[in-house]
Amino acid sequence: MSEKNTGVTKVVIIGGGFAGLECARNLANKDGFEVTLLDRTNHHLFQPLLYQVATATLAAPDIARSLRGILEKSKNVTVFMDDICGIDIDAKKVSGTSGQEYRYDTLVVAAGAKTGYFGNNHWEQHTIGLKSLSDAYSVRKKVLENLEAAERTDDPAERKRLMTIVIVGGGPTGVELSGAFVELIKRSMRRNFRRLDVHSLKVILVEAGPRILPPYIESNSAYAQKRLEKIGVDVRTSTMVTDIQPHTVITKDEEIKCGAILWAAGIEAEGITAHLPCERNRAGKVTPEADLSLTGHPNIFVAGDLVFMKDIADKPVPGVAPAASQMGRHIAKLLLKEKKTGNSSDRQGFKYLDKGSMAIIGRSQAVVEFGKMKLTGFIAWLAWLFIHIMFLVDFRSKVGVLLQWSWAYISDAPGARVFVNKRK
Structure with a gap:
């Protein structure tokens, strides 16, 4: 076992989605880490409920929270709103469209995915x-x-x-x-x-x-x-x-x-993956080592929707929020362990815990699959509601969404049916 790392490790995280935010939160207020979280927006978005904003059931504040607000008590985490356009592996720095550069010892790329059109x-x-x-x-x-x-x-x-x-x-x-x-x-x-x-x-x-x-x-x-x-x-x-x-x-x-x-x-990985020293598939996604690091670059990790891989149990990892969150936690756990022991040669591979699949089908109906449990109808809908409420970021979000859903269900009148046109 090598000597413990007593210096400060600069961790740069690209992306404030489920993977990036979970990694930052698990490194928050931990001695020996200086974390920089970069995202092109100023908020974390709960994407599983995005369709409810599109269909006027919920408003944006119900499913989006300021990254700075979420991490305000994380004294060693700095949040910057910047669109990352370059990664310099040799100089250990990333650059944004703002012109700023961010230096790192460890890089976590969790920039997410965008809509993909299969080449069209x-x-x-x-x-x-x-x-x-x-x-x-x-x-x-x-x-x-x-x-x-x-x-x-x-x-x-x-x-x-x-x-x-x-x-x-x-x-x-x-x-x-x-x-x-x-x-x-x-x-x-x-x-x-x-x-x-x-x-x-x-x-x-x-x-x-x-x-x-x-x-x-x-x-x-x-x-x-x-x-x-x-x-x-x-x-x-x-x-x-x-x-x-x-x-x-x-x-x-x-x-x-x-x-x-x-x-x-369809979706495809954000273009930032083109700057990584690895191969990409047709959708721009990358396949990392079992521990989520890039081959030959143990200080660069990838997570979330831009990953295409199987876990250590040879099970495909789906592009869903729970998988991304688990990847973020896994990376933070590895970094914390290595900071404590100084040993980076015996990393544990990522294992995905399947928390099931679910989809809502209109009012009061859904399908839920979790292991051997298969639910449909109203019971599945209740399970869908409970699980999504639990996954929301903070107490305010949970209460707000629950009240909106309750009102919409009782009154049969979703309250976010407003759109704005630019003034000519």
Whole structure:
């Protein structure tokens, strides 16, 4: 065993998401560490509930918290808002678009992921993804703005187009978005329009594979599809999108004219991974060593959505919030142990604890899978509510979201149906 490291270790963390924030919190107020947390925004975002901001159920403050506020009692953690654009491995520093440079002894790259189009990046200009608060506001604005335009127009064909929403991707995000929009408009907003029949709204969920929610067991996928169809979602499986043009989704069988195209079909790692000394897959993701460090660079770790790997039990690690949080804790644990012992040659590999999968399907219905436990319906919905409340960052968030959900459930009137246009 080597001599203990008694100096101060400068840790730079890129990304204030689940992995980066969890790493910073576990190193907070620990002797021998000087932590710098860098993020292009000033807040931590609870992404699993982002679709509820997009569908007007929750407001931004319900699922976003200031990083400085979260870490205000962490005396050895400094937060900077900066967009990191370069990594100099030899000089041990990262640089931001602000012009600032941040030196490190240990680097943790947890910059997250962005919407991916499988090489068809020109589709981006015609669609809206859902990875940030800005995206959520854009989705909400687009759909509600279309409803306003649909009520004004006297053209039946234009009204039909404006009231058609196409959601590409039948994973949890696509399923939750489609169910939420149908119930928001057909149920909660049915009394809000005088000239518009909200029941003529058409939400089309397009999935290239043979079933929605492909990671789930087949019976739960079938349950989810049946439930969505019951509340009015047009679910189209085995339907490959071949092109996207303005207000048009083209599949192998037809052209769908629509007012909004929401993309929930894929993600790719943020571009910062191009600066790392390692290979990347087609989605820009990297595969680290078992301990989450890069091969040949034991002082550089990666975590969260930009990682593609199997854990030490040979189990694929999914791109979900619990996995990212566990990675952040794992890295902090390794660093704390090495600071105490001075030994970095015997690192423990990362083991993912699967906390299950879940997706909400409209009002009071969900599917939940945890080990051998498989739940559907109202009980699954209650489990979904409880687990998401527990994962929120702080007490204020938990109370705020619980009150918003309670009011929306009792009154059947989500309260965040406001969008803002730039003044001309």
